[in-house]
Amino acid sequence: MNLEPYQFFALAKDIDDLINVYQSVNDKQTVNAVQALTTEKINTILPENTTQKAALVEFILNPHLTKAAAERYLNDLKEQVTPFVVPSSKQVEKIFRKTKKLHLPNFDAMDLKEHTYVGWNDAGQQQKFMLYYDESGLQGLKGNFSSNILKNVCSICHKTSEVALFLATTKKGGDGTYTKRGNYICVDSDKCNHQLYDKKQLLEFVAKVN
Secondary structure, three states: OOEOHHHHHHHHHHHHHHHHHHHHOOOHHHHHHHHHHHHHHHHHHOOOOOHHHHHHHHHHOOOOOOHHHHHHHHHHHHHHEOOOOOOOHHHHHHHOOOOOOOOOOOHHHOOHHHOOOEEEEEOOOOEEEEEEEEOOEEEEEEEEEOOOOEEEEOOOOOOEEEEEEEEEEEEOOOOOOEEEEEEEEEOOHHHHHHOOOOHHHHHHHHHHHO
């Protein structure tokens, strides 16, 4: 069972929510309903029927499941996560070829199994850079990034977080005019990745900005 980082975090969130119900709800019907809902979510995250998925469902349906046991299970499950593929410096420089003095992220310091995308801030230029993969391969996005931090909903992970306004400059049409598009996104891209449970949200944000 190969997992993407966002799938892993989605499973971890669903398991944690279910354990909270086990520990706080005594009504058996309610517990059964939440178990059924969680199983349905897992089927959405992992649509293929495998023995590993069946084992996962059986594991979470134990009403005596503890957070410690879940943590051990998730640590083992993380071994099956496909890490973000590190591009070469030339690939990144090509994507951001118009950027002078491009500061590359330290990929060695990252847990790449926790990254659906890689984002980093350049405070000196007040810009944010993002790398991600779609069906065409490696893609990049950069934009002006406000230093004004707010508590609001991120347009990528859709969770309440510390966000700032991201604005990318795009060509509006063949007449050579440009426009700025964007929205509020997480200041901390690592945290955003941990809260991103569906890659479609990332790709939808990119499509709107572009």
